[in-house]
Every structure is written in C-alpha cells, then in structure tokens.
Amino acid sequence: MRKKIGIVTMLFCVFSSFSYADTPQTEHGEYINWRVLGVSHRLDKKYVRSILGNDIAINAARSGKTGPWPEGTVIAKLSWKEQVHPNWPNAIVPGEFAGAEAMVKDSKKYSETGGWGFGRWEGKNLLIHDKDKASACFACHMPMQASDYVYTVPHLR
Numbered sequence: 001m002r003k004k005i006g007i008v009t010m011l012f013c014v015f016s017s018f019s020y021a022d023t024p025q026t027e028h029g030e031y032i033n034w035r036v037l038g039v040s041h042r043l044d045k046k047y048v049r050s051i052l053g054n055d056i057a058i059n060a061a062r063s064g065k066t067g068p069w070p071e072g073t074v075i076a077k078l079s080w081k082e083q084v085h086p087n088w089p090n091a092i093v094p095g096e097f098a099g100a101e102a103m104v105k106d107s108k109k110y111s112e113t114g115g116w117g118f119g120r121w122e123g124k125n126l127l128i129h130d131k132d133k134a135s136a137c138f139a140c141h142m143p144m145q146a147s148d149y150v151y152t153v154p155h156l157r
C-alpha cells in the first residue's frame, strides 16, 4: 500500500512539473548572463520583474557608486505575468514572459533624457526608442531624479 501511494505521488509530481515548465520562452538578449540588481512586483499590472545589470552596473552597485551610474551602465528589466505556483498557492512566480526593457547610460548621446537611452530587446536585439517615446519613459522616471532616474535600489552588496 505504501509503495502504491509512493508511485502515485511520484506520478503526480512528474505531471505537475511538466505543466509548470510549460511556460512560453523566447529568444533572449545579452542580459541572460547578467547579474541581479533587484526584483519587483507590480500590484497594479500583475507582473513580476527581475532587474539585471551588465558588469559596469553591477560593479557600480556593489561599490555604492551609483550617484550617478557610470557611463556604459545598462539595466535590463525583465517582466513576466504573475502566476500562482500550481503546487503552492501562496507563491507568486513568473508566468508568461512579457518583455525586456532597457536603460542605457550615455550622457552625451542621451543628454535630453537624463543621460539615459530607453529601449527594449526584441529577441537578441536591443532597440533604443526614438526621442518621443523615450521622453514618455523619462517623464515617469523623473520622480527618481535624486537616484539618477533609476527606481531600483540595489539590494545585493
């Protein structure tokens, strides 16, 4: 009897892990190998986010030199629709991938938007938005002027 329950439990685990692993993936940009700056959960939009930085960003964050963030910093914000973990209803985890946005520090090139280029990855390619679209991004990052327009506070030091 014990054995039977064991097998049933095992099958259950195998099947449920299949359905969980079945979330759609896409081709990812260079950020796939970057390190973590922070995480966020947007209650209004029901997304979970992972905020990653390239080496320049990570080194600046770890040494507390983010005022301002150095030239060459790139910050990626990856979003997934939130999903309740199928085997643990109190856990919110990433569901469907919802895109990767970018902030690129180049004070000269992007002087009109606080020294930041705003863009997004389409598959492996990073596309920087034109001035109009970037201005809309920048406007909403304006309240963070004192933190060089970046919302994320690095938590791993």
Ligand code: HEC
Residues within 6 Å of the ligand: 039, 040, 042, 049, 051, 075, 076, 077, 101, 102, 103, 118, 119, 120, 129, 133, 134, 136, 137, 138, 140, 141, 149, 150, 151, 152, 153
């Ligand atoms: C309505 C306000 C709003 C707009 C518009 C907006 N952002 Fe943000 N952005 C935020 C907030 C709030 C955060 C931090 C919380 C989070 O992770 O969502 C953030 C975080 C980010 C981050 C991670 C770095 C950081 O500042 O913490 C990137 C990269 C980013 N946004 C890119 C963009 C791009 C690109 C656009 C324009 C296409 C854009 N944002 C438009 C509000 C906004």
